[in-house]
Amino acid sequence: MRYFTDEHEWIDVEGDVATVGITDYAQGQLGDIVFVELPAVGSAVEKGKDAAVVESVKAASDVYAPITGEVTETNGALEEDPALVNSAPEGEGWFFKMTIADAGQLEGLMDEAAYKDFVAGL
Amino acid sequence: MTDHDTAEDQLEDLPLDALPLDAWHRARGARMVPFAGYEMPIQYAGPFGGIVAEHKWTREQAGLFDVSHMGQLHITGEGAEAALEAVLPIDLATLKHGNPRYSLLLDENGGVLDDLMVTRWNDGFYLVVNGATKWDDIAHLREHLPDEVTISHMDEHALLALQGPKAFAALDRLVIGDTPLGALTFMKGATFTFTHTGTDAWVSRSGYTGEDGFEISLPADAAAEVADLLCAEPEVKPIGLGARDSLRLEAGLPLYGHDMSPETSPIEAGLIFGINKRRRTEGGFPGAERIIREINEGTQRKWVGLRIEGRLPAREGAEVFSGSDHIGTVTSGGFSPSLGAPIAMAYVASTHAAPGTALEVEVRGKRLAAIVSPTPFVPHRYYRGS
Numbered sequence: 001m002r003y004f005t006d007e008h009e010w011i012d013v014e015g016d017v018a019t020v021g022i023t024d025y026a027q028g029q030l031g032d033i034v035f036v037e038l039p040a041v042g043s044a045v046e047k048g049k050d051a052a053v054v055e056s057v058k059a060a061s062d063v064y065a066p067i068t069g070e071v072t073e074t075n076g077a078l079e080e081d082p083a084l085v086n087s088a089p090e091g092e093g094w095f096f097k098m099t100i101a102d103a104g105q106l107e108g109l110m111d112e113a114a115y116k117d118f119v120a121g122l
Numbered sequence: 123m124t125d126h127d128t129a130e131d132q133l134e135d136l137p138l139d140a141l142p143l144d145a146w147h148r149a150r151g152a153r154m155v156p157f158a159g160y161e162m163p164i165q166y167a168g169p170f171g172g173i174v175a176e177h178k179w180t181r182e183q184a185g186l187f188d189v190s191h192m193g194q195l196h197i198t199g200e201g202a203e204a205a206l207e208a209v210l211p212i213d214l215a216t217l218k219h220g221n222p223r224y225s226l227l228l229d230e231n232g233g234v235l236d237d238l239m240v241t242r243w244n245d246g247f248y249l250v251v252n253g254a255t256k257w258d259d260i261a262h263l264r265e266h267l268p269d270e271v272t273i274s275h276m277d278e279h280a281l282l283a284l285q286g287p288k289a290f291a292a293l294d295r296l297v298i299g300d301t302p303l304g305a306l307t308f309m310k311g312a313t314f315t316f317t318h319t320g321t322d323a324w325v326s327r328s329g330y331t332g333e334d335g336f337e338i339s340l341p342a343d344a345a346a347e348v349a350d351l352l353c354a355e356p357e358v359k360p361i362g363l364g365a366r367d368s369l370r371l372e373a374g375l376p377l378y379g380h381d382m383s384p385e386t387s388p389i390e391a392g393l394i395f396g397i398n399k400r401r402r403t404e405g406g407f408p409g410a411e412r413i414i415r416e417i418n419e420g421t422q423r424k425w426v427g428l429r430i431e432g433r434l435p436a437r438e439g440a441e442v443f444s445g446s447d448h449i450g451t452v453t454s455g456g457f458s459p460s461l462g463a464p465i466a467m468a469y470v471a472s473t474h475a476a477p478g479t480a481l482e483v484e485v486r487g488k489r490l491a492a493i494v495s496p497t498p499f500v501p502h503r504y505y506r507g508s
Contacts, residue, residue: 029153031165031172031173031174031364032172032173032174032175032459034433034435034457034464035433035434035435035457037434037486053486055434055435055457056173056457057173057174057177057364057368057456057457057459058164058173058364058367058368058456059437060435060437082433
């Protein structure tokens with residue numbers, strides 16, 4: 001099941017592991033991405049707080065943790081090829097995997113249809 | 123996901139004005155952002171759109187920039203020449219008709235109020251000033267120029283820039299003038315007419331990308347049809363503000379409000395060429411005492427280029443260190459599409475300003491290795507004659 005935040009992050013939940021990235025809409029707004037700063041594996045992230053930074057040619061943008069948990073893995077491919085976030089934002093361009101501290105936090109997020117409507121209204 | 127604020131985003135919350143080409147930009151899928159009080163295109167949609175693609179297109183072909191937000195002023199009246207020399211450190215006796223020259227609007231302490239281009243016209247002088255500062259500039263000039271001197275704000279005029287190695291080939295097909303377009307070398311200007319539309323335009327061979335190219339001043343109501351004509355040429359695509367910034371950074375060209383301000387002197391900024399030779403000894407312009415002293419004695423800090431190791435860009439405001447000593451601050455920085463690496467400009471202590479000096483820049487608590495680098499980062503390719 002994939003959920004979306006109003007800050008344009010997505011979170012894909014499989015069992016007790018969640019994968020986080022930014023949406024296609026987000027990468028389009030950012031433009032050409034040249035660097036992604038990922039959280040350290042083992043670090044704790046908190047819902048709504050800074051978890052990663054995306055650097056485009058123009059600006060640095062914060063990426064927030066959609067839920068609270070611990071980072072278990074980061075996408076090493078982004079180090080070599082940060083443009084994966086532009087070409088495959090909702091696939092190979094994922095940012096990090098994390099544990100789910102409180103599954104209840106997922107309930108406040110949007111599903112794909114709701115996010116689509118949200119973006120259409122921007 | 124939230125963009126970090128940048129200075130221009132914070133500039134003002136006033137209602138934004140539309141540029142003459144507003145609809146033209148939107149029809150080409152431009153993403154419009156607030157800049158200098160206007161909604162301006164930061165980048166365009168399509169396969170050649172986006173900052174990196176637009177940047178590279180300009181370096182290889184020709185890019186069309188709408189810079190109509192800039193202030194175009196016409197200064198006329200008896201005594202205009204002497205009056206301008208009293209407010210600018212320029213030597214107008216050596217400025218021939220039609221040639222633009224870089225100059226600086228300075229405050230009484232030699233701080234930079236704006237940078238501008240001054241061109242001698244038959245009936246006075248044509249000034250191009252920055253968009254964000256134009257209202258303050260007009261007020262400053264009105265206060266300091268005598269009543270006999272008239273300042274006309276040419277707000278019925280648009281300003282386009284056509285930049286890149288193919289700019290000449292594209293423009294040459296479209297205009298006719300008293301002399302061939304090819305007679306214009308870097309920093310010369312003349313009137314040309316777009317033959318298809320009959321539009322008269324003031325054209326100078328100048329720009330802000332480091333490439334060969336032209337700046338074209340024309341009536342605002344003809345801007346869209348001329349922009350269409352230019353973009354119908356195979357070499358030309360519209361380019362947004364985003365690439366304009368990355369291009370000028372690679373060219374080592376300063377951006378007012380970021381790389382210089384009332385808090386910086388032109389000598390610190392390496393803009394001594396903006397203080398014309400006669401004025402360096404004669405003075406008689408605002409801030410002359412400090413500026414002449416700095417020319418003779420040097421400055422505590424200097425504006426330098428930095429090449430940064432790795433891929434993480436250091437942006438405006440990042441602090442610069444030599445070991446544990448804080449020795450400077452980044453004023454402009456980003457990722458260079460041409461070099462595939464981060465570059466920046468910074469004020470650093472003059473003791474650490476020599477090319478090759480190893481420094482560090484702090485970004486989000488991390489120290490990045492940086493080397494003081496000669497500028498431009500990408501060589502200028504101005505056309506100075508064959």
